[in-house]
Amino acid sequence: MFELLPIIIIGLVFAGISEKQSKKIVNDSGIVYYEKKDVVFYLIAVVVLATFVGLRKVYNDTGVYIDQYNSIELTGVFPNFLFNDIDWNISSNFGFTIIMRLLKFLHFSDQSFLMFFAFFILGVYFWFIRKYSNNIFLSVFYVITMGIYTFTMGALRQCIAIAICLIAVDCFLTKKYALFVLLVLFATTFHQYAFIFLIVPLLSFSPWTSRTYIVVFLFLIGSFGMQSILEAIDDFTLAMGKTYSTGSFSGKGVNVFRLIVVWIPTALSFILKDKLINDGSRAENLFINLSMINAEIMFLGLFGTANYFARLANFFLIFQTISLPVIIQKYPVAERKFLTTGSIIGYSLYFIYANTIAQGGFDNNYFGISFFDYINNIFV
Structure with a gap:
């Protein structure tokens, strides 16, 4: 480091x-x-x-x-x-x-x-x-x-695709819907899993409404049907930058520290769920919901296939960096300072761990x- x-x-x-x-x-x-x-x-x-x-x-x-x-x-x-x-x-x-x-x-x-x-x-x-x-x-x-x-x-191709999709998300938020679709399709020519950004128009609702619980329920169903999902992965492995097989994906689950990190914004947003339902811009709602999708995909990785699901989740990880400060600012002033300081300490420790201990x-x-x-x- x-x-x-x-x-x-x-x-x-x-x-x-x-x-x-x-x-x-x-x-x-x-x-x-x-x-x-x-x-x-x-x-x-x-x-x-x-x-x-x-x-x-x-x-x-x-x-x-x-x-x-x-x-x-x-x-x-x-x-x-x-x-x-x-x-x-x-x-x-x-x-x-x-x-x-x-x-x-x-x-x-x-x-x-x-x-x-x-x-x-x-x-x-x-x-x-x-x-x-x-x-x-x-x-x-x-x-x-x-x-x-x-x-x-x-992950060069994936990161290029994410960058293009961020431009697409900006187009969506500025109501340039046709350009949004075209950019997402263009991003799939760099990494085919970029098509997952086509769910963006479905996620601008207020967090923790009934639709949030439907999405959580679907991910829980997915976690218990993991073996069936693995059987469908082989057709898409070229999008990972190397040739993988389902055997490559069926290893150990995601690192628990990494899982905790990505679930922090979702946990903090749940505490404020009543306020978020009534107080949030279209962009804020979208970013918080995409952060939840990131956390939920990582949760699937607990059941194995860490390599696959961690990479898939990374398509939405950047939205956590925007949604977390938004969520913190909606807390009372005194609690904001505590949460901000706590996040700086906690994420710094995770950064040190990830770059000194994890993966050599x-x-x-x-x-x-x-x-x-x-x-x-x-x-x-």
């Missing part, structure tokens, strides 16, 4: 300065709203965090993507070579293939290929957070400590180059 920690601290410092430079107003209920949000310091934080991701050589599936990019051979003339011999089956992730070919045509090195997507993914993530969070610093902090940040260093620790799985080495190898 010693390579990761300095970058995290720098990113959080600039995110904190950005929070201080932003202007806020407080209404009669003690709810804080942004009157003006800082741009400059926030962008510095994003650039620092994205650059570190783009400089990696080894982490999770990174080597697989580098090999895939380096194996591309362009045949024919522009633009025909972008589409030659493309497998248009949705499970082939042809959108990702076309973009890789375009970057190859522009003579991007394999490191620039990683850097390009690092800036796209994290740029979109943090744009979305800046637009919708009611506490930008806390949301950036949660992105890091919940594991979203380090996840972008490995971050330092044992990560290798990156220096920024100056990258400057000398932007193009090939």
